Amino acid sequence: xxxxTMLTDLYQLxxxxxxxxxxxxxxxxxxxxxxxxxxxxxxxxxxxxxxxVIELIDDLHFSEEDIAYLRSxxxxxxxxxxxxxxxxxxxxxxxVPEGTVVFPYEPIIRVKAPIFQAQLIETPMLxxxxxxxxxxxxxxxxxxxxxxxxxxxxxxRRAQGPDAGLYGARAAMxxxxxxxxxxxxxxxxxxxxSGTHAHSWIMSFPDELSAFRAYADAFPDSCLxxxxxxxxxxxxxxxxxxxxxxxREKGYEPLGxxxxxxxxxxxxKKARExxxxxxxxxxxxxxxxxxxxxxxxxxxxQGVQVDSWGVGxxxxxxxxxxxxxxxxxxxxKEEDGKLIxxxxxxxxxxxxxxxxxxxxxxxxxxxxxxxxADLIMLGEENIDENKPITIFDPVETWKRMTLxxxxxxxxxxxxxxxxxxxxxxPKIMDIQAYAxxxxxxxxxxxxxxxxxHSYKVDLSQKLYDLKQRLLKEHAYKEx
Numbered sequence: 001x002x003x004x005t006m007l008t009d010l011y012q013l014x015x016x017x018x019x020x021x022x023x024x025x026x027x028x029x030x031x032x033x034x035x036x037x038x039x040x041x042x043x044x045x046x047x048x049x050x051x052x053v054i055e056l057i058d059d060l061h062f063s064e065e066d067i068a069y070l071r072s073x074x075x076x077x078x079x080x081x082x083x084x085x086x087x088x089x090x091x092x093x094x095x096v097p098e099g100t101v102v103f104p105y106e107p108i109i110r111v112k113a114p115i116f117q118a119q120l121i122e123t124p125m126l127x128x129x130x131x132x133x134x135x136x137x138x139x140x141x142x143x144x145x146x147x148x149x150x151x152x153x154x155x156x157r158r159a160q161g162p163d164a165g166l167y168g169a170r171a172a173m174x175x176x177x178x179x180x181x182x183x184x185x186x187x188x189x190x191x192x193x194s195g196t197h198a199h200s201w202i203m204s205f206p207d208e209l210s211a212f213r214a215y216a217d218a219f220p221d222s223c224l225x226x227x228x229x230x231x232x233x234x235x236x237x238x239x240x241x242x243x244x245x246x247x248r249e250k251g252y253e254p255l256g257x258x259x260x261x262x263x264x265x266x267x268x269k270k271a272r273e274x275x276x277x278x279x280x281x282x283x284x285x286x287x288x289x290x291x292x293x294x295x296x297x298x299x300x301x302q303g304v305q306v307d308s309w310g311v312g313x314x315x316x317x318x319x320x321x322x323x324x325x326x327x328x329x330x331x332x333k334e335e336d337g338k339l340i341x342x343x344x345x346x347x348x349x350x351x352x353x354x355x356x357x358x359x360x361x362x363x364x365x366x367x368x369x370x371x372x373a374d375l376i377m378l379g380e381e382n383i384d385e386n387k388p389i390t391i392f393d394p395v396e397t398w399k400r401m402t403l404x405x406x407x408x409x410x411x412x413x414x415x416x417x418x419x420x421x422x423x424x425x426p427k428i429m430d431i432q433a434y435a436x437x438x439x440x441x442x443x444x445x446x447x448x449x450x451x452x453h454s455y456k457v458d459l460s461q462k463l464y465d466l467k468q469r470l471l472k473e474h475a476y477k478e479x
Contacts, residue, residue, distance in 0.1 A: 003059050003061065003063065004056050004059070004124050005059070005060050005061060005062055005066065005087075005120075006062075006066050006069075007123065007124045007127065008120060008121075008122075008123040008124060009122075009123045012119050012120055012122060012123055013070070013075075013076070013120075014075065015119050016080075016116050016119050016120060017075065017076050017080050019115055019116055019119070020079070020080050020083060020116065021080075024115060025083070025114060025115065025116035026114045026115075026116065027114065027115050027333060027334065028112065028113070028114060028115075028333070028334035028339075029112070029113070029114075029115045029118055029330055029332065029333045029334070030110065030111065030112045030330070030331050030332035030333070030339065030356075030357050031110070031111045031118050031122070031328050031329065031330055031331065032107040032109075032110055032111075032328070032329055032331050032353075032354075032358065033107065033108050033109040033110075033111070033125060033126065033129060033326060033327070033328045034104070034105055034106055034107050034108055034326065034327065034329075035104060035108075035130075035133075035324055035325055035326040035327065036104055036105065036325060036327065036350055036351070037104050037325065037350075038103075038104060038137070038324075039134060039137065039138075039318065039321035039323075039324055040141070040320065040321050040449075041451075041452070042137060042141065042452065043103070043446045043447070043448075043452040043453065043454060043455050044101045044102065044103060044137070044442065044446060044447075044455065045101070045102050045103070045133050045134075045136075045137045045324070046099060046100070046101060046102075046133065046136040046137045046139075046140050046174060046175050046435055046438075047095075047096050047097070047098055047099065047100045047101075047102045047108050047129075047133055047136075048098050048099070048129075048132035048133050048135070048136035048170075048171045048174045048175070049098070049128040049129040049131065049132035049133060049167075049171070050095050050096075050097070050098045050109075050129075050415070050425070051098065051425045052128045052132070052167065053093075053095070053109070053124075053125050053128055053129065054415065054421065054423065054425060056121065056124050056125070056128070057089050057093065057121065057416060057421075058421060060087060060088065060089050060120075060121070061087060061088070062084040062085055062087055064085075066084075067081050067084060067085055070084065083116070087117075087120075088419065089113065089117050089121070089416070089419050090113065090114070090117065090418065090419035091111060091112055091113020091114065091117055091118065091416065091418075091419060092111070092112040092113065092414075092416060092417055092418070093109060093110070093111050093112075093113075093414075093415045093416040094109070094110045094359075094412040094413060094414055094415060095108065095109040095110070095412060095413065095415050095423075096108055096109075096360075096411045096412060096413070097413060097426075097431075097434065098174060098425075098426075098431045098434075098435075099136075099174055099431040099432065099434040099435030099438060100411060100434075100435075100438055101371075101435075101438040101439065101441070101442060102133075102411075103374060103455050103457045104457065105354060105376065105457060106360045106374060106376060106411070106457060107358060107359075107360060107376075107412065108129060108133070108326070109125065109129065110357075110358070110359075110412055112357070115333075122328040125328065126326050126327070126328055128167075129326055130323065130324045130325075130326040131164070131167065131168070131171070131324075132167055132168075132170065132171035132174075133171070133324055133326070134171075134318050134321075134322075134323065134324040135167075135168045135171035135172055135175065135315070135316065135318060136171040136172070136174045136175035136435070137175065137324075138172075138175065138293075138314075138315055138318045138321075139151070139153070139171065139172040139173075139174070139175025139176055139177050139315060140175040140176055140435070140439065141293045141449060142175075142176075142177075142292065142293045142296065142309075142311050142314075142315055143175065143176035143177065144293070144439075144447050144449070145293035145294070145296040145297040145300070145449060146296055146300070146309055147300055149296075149306060149307060149308050149309055150178035150179075150307070150308035150309070151176065151177045151178060151308070151309050151311055151315075152177065152178060152179045152180070152181065152194050152286075152288075152308060152309065152310045152311070153168075153169055153172040153173070153177045153179070153180040153181065153182070153311065153312075153315060153316065154180075154181045154195075154288060154310040154311060154312035154315075155168065155169075155172075155181075155311070155312040155313055155315050155316025155317065156169065156180075156181060156182045156316070157312075158312055158313040158316060158317060159316045159317065160317065164316070164317075165182060165185075165316060166182065166184060166185055166188070168315075168316045168317075169182040169185035169189075169191075169316070170185060170188075170189050170191075170428060172315060172316070173185075173189065173191045173428050173429070173432055174428065174431050174432055174435055175432075175435065176432060176435065176436060176439075177315075178192065178194075178308070179191070179192040179193055179194035180192070180193055180194070181193065181194060181195045181310075189428045190427060190428065190429070191428050191429060196215075196219075196224045196225070196226065196258065197215055197225075197226060198226070199226065199228075199229045199260075201215065201226075202226065202229040202230075203229065208229060208230055208235055208236065208239050209239045209242065209243070212225050212239050212240060212242075212243040213243055213246070216243050216246070216247050216254075220247060220250065220252040221252060222255055223243070223244075223247060223252070223254045223255055224254070224255040224256050224257065224258060224284070224286065225240045225243065225254075225256075225257050225258070226257075226258045226260060227239075227240050227257045227258065227259065227271070228258075228259055228260050228261050228262060228267075232259065232262060232267050232271070233267065233270055233271070233274075236257075237257065237270075237271050237274050237275070238274070240254075240257050241274065241275065241278045241280065244278070244280055244283065245278070253282070254280065254283055255283070255284055256275075256283040256284030256285055256286060256307070257271060257275070257283065257284075257285055257286070258285075258286040258287070258288060258310075259271070259285065259286070259287050259288070259289075259306075260287075260288050260289045261289050264287050264289075264299055264304060264306065265299050265302040265303065265304045268285050268287065268304050268305040268306050269303065269304070269305050271285055271305070272285060272305035284307040284308060285305055285306050285307055286306070286307065286308050286309070286310060287299075287304075287306040287308075287309050287310070288309070288310030288311075288312070289310075290312075290313065290314070291309055291310070291311045291312075291314065292311065292314035292315070292319070292320070293314075293449055294449065296309060296311075297449060329344055329353045330342050330344075331343075331353060331354065331355055331356055331357065331358065332355065332356055332357050339356075339357050341355035341356035341357075341466055341470065342355055343355040343467065343470040343471065343474065345471065345474055349395075352467075352471070354376060354459065354463065354467060355463075355466055355467055355470055356378050356379075356463065356466060357378065357379040358376055358377060358378060358379060358463065359376075359377055359378075359379050359381075359410055359411075359412055360374055360375070360376050360377070360410070360411040360412060361374065361375050361377060361383055361408045361409065361410050361411070362374050362408065362409050362411060363375070363403055363406045363407075363408055364406060364407050364408070364409065364441065365405065365406060366405045366406060366407050367405065369441060370441055370442070370443055371441040371442055371455075372403060372406060372456070373391055373401070373403070373455070373456035373457070373458060374411075374455070374456065374457045374458070375391060375457075375458050375459070375460055376457065376458070376459050376460065376463060377459075377460040377462070377463055378460065378462055378463050378466070381460055381462055381463075383408045385406065385407055385408060388402050388403060388404045389402070389403050389406075390402045390403075391403065391456070391458040392458060392464075393456070393458060394458055394459040394464055401456070442455075
């Protein structure tokens, strides 16, 4: 595990120096990490990356090499560098568990700590959460489009560097992928790996049939053949069938074939007919080759006969929307022993923050278990499940709904308390199962790839009133 303490923007360190010079380094503050809008106009996101955030916090320290480099910048005095030498996180972190379905403006992570500490961790936390949440959400979209077909993450060679390939694979598994081609990810995260052979295998033999036979001899229990090197229907599938018959005579059953090019809908239907007629109805058809959720969705609508899908570039890079705009904003500051709410105001209304020390609760229908709405509340507020509650849209406030017969769940859970870790990270496949359960609580309307219904995320009356009061207090007066 690498020490990522120096993986930060310089302005975090210059602000920390400013707090040190003005005697404010130990002032307690609250920061919220959240995003303002989802990628692809999706209605939801799948939170991911918490385990790497925990690793970051657990190992926060400045080495002597780090101190020497910072000294060489000629920006900081020795007193400040000594504080860095003794740096240790002593604060509180609450977060939503990985795999949780989250929505805009909801705190994914809440930090309460001395500002000297809380400021330093902004950049690496955003780097980790933005990336993995983006890829997990992209994977969830691809999995949804496949409508039950397994998704194999095949993107390592197209990822933007080793870390993006490794942690992108991790996030893709959280989002619902059945396996990854990334062997290091399989080793590190204990997740299934998958892969067979490339076109070069076929081309390295005198002919396609001998290549197929050699592969079947090497992997008789897991023979899956790539059939589009020369001519999919005229040679690839017929040669695969011949080898499959030879395998069966030896007591083995083939896994199937893979299509990597051409009209996947047409070729898969023809290949299915050929395999069935030859006595191999259980042979799987795998498709790959520049696929994404939109293509898969359209192919499914055309009756494509594909059992599982290998998705690479579009998934690991989130090609059509390559960044999630997560932010980290101050929401409260301790003064005279009390947390004073803070608000950031902008001429762009969507950039105005929600003040105070907050939590998020989710309402579920007691009868069917479906999620109804989320409520961002002040930390001291509570919900009585035995009493009806009226919630309202925080912008279009006339839109109201009274909830009955509900149960509630707080989304933020303790991760660090007084600087000590109190959270045990689940295994990736357990997180994946949890994420699937989370997705099952959403109505299908929220999961549409195009023009999904907007999930309700409201403010409690108390938080709404606080926000309006602060907006009025800070409003510019006419001159």
